[in-house]
Amino acid sequence: MKNGGVFILNKQLVIQTDFGTCDGAVSAMYGVAVSVDPTLRISDLTHEIPQYNIWEASYRLYQTISYWPEETVFVSVVDPGVGSERRSIAVKTATNHYIITPDNGTLTHIKESVGIIEARIIDEHENCLPQTGNSYTFYGRDLYAYTSARLAANILSFEEIGATVPVESIVELPKKRASLQDQTVVGNIDILDVRFGNLWTNIDEDLFKQLEVTYGDLCEVTIENDARQVYKHVMTFGRSFADTHVGEPLLYINSLYTIGVAINQGSFAKAYHIGAGAQWKITVRKVSPGILS
Incomplete structure (x- = not known):
């Protein structure tokens, strides 16, 4: 102009x-x-x-x-x-x-x-x-x-x-902060990576690393919807999807530097009927080698 x-x-x-x-x-x-x-x-x-x-x-x-x-x-x-x-x-x-x-x-x-x-x-x-x-x-x-x-x-x-x-x-929607509780990180699934079905959490990279997790370590992931357990499994923390076999789950750091949950070449959200929002809670804890529960 x-x-x-x-x-x-x-x-x-x-x-x-x-x-x-x-x-x-x-x-x-x-x-x-x-x-x-x-x-x-x-x-x-x-x-x-x-x-x-x-x-x-x-x-x-x-x-x-x-x-x-x-x-x-x-x-x-x-x-x-x-x-x-x-x-x-x-x-x-x-x-x-x-x-x-x-x-x-x-x-x-x-x-x-x-x-x-x-x-x-x-x-x-x-x-x-x-x-x-x-x-x-x-x-x-x-x-x-x-x-x-x-x-x-x-x-x-x-x-x-x-x-x-x-x-x-300014009007705000209810939004919980992620936290570290007894060597477990607790957060929410903020959004879905819609096209690929990955879960994007509100757990940022710095908070997650307080678990002293390094690439290749195993973590137990639990997902709840309004206190009803929907998913619980052990998975690898990887740099990228290639760090697991096709069809296997993994934790990774997404493009916004928060923790994501995915299935290599699959949709985690569709596989386990998982959504996003304040009612979707996720907990992550490091699993010591040889101690799986």
Whole structure:
């Protein structure tokens, strides 16, 4: 965009939804953004968030955001409460990225693991797509795509979006921290690596290494769903999937430097009917050689 004879480079705009791509919803959001500024650089984070799954939307933002340039604008629309009293919010992260989203828990992982330094309520009267009529069911197009595109195109400053609100007031989903208890690491299955069926936990590499585990060691892994045991077995801690035979399970450090659970060339999630979220508990303990239980 040109401002007073000086060209200002537009920010990146990255879009995430649970809309899928089988109809025109995502295309409509693109259309609004391009109508704001045809030179915008727009990318998709994903449109395959399971319907209404705010937890997964939160995690996918956390998984992705730090790999984008500073000042990238993210818009995330997983909004089962669209048209209700839930707030629409814009935030600036500690990594100098912007997120436009419903204030419904979508910022849970960002707030805890990345950090939010400023939050503003989106003024829905000032920032809504003109001539949208009386429809209150497609804020993704009419409010979020329009506002995020104007922010990315430097038409609207972050300060002009709306009034500031305390960062502490941002809605968060229940989220437990991993811990070390009696030489056992206890955590949760945060998310599934959907395409391959691997389990990604909230046990980070540093916490896991307090078990004094090295590559090739055996660990006993127990998985529970609301206190009901679903899985218990001994497996190898490996560098990669090639450290076990095809069809065998293993522990590994995933791309976010947390502990993952996988089956070499198989889907762990499908094999044992395992999901993700706060109710899915995982415990890991090192097994001494010759002592399997």
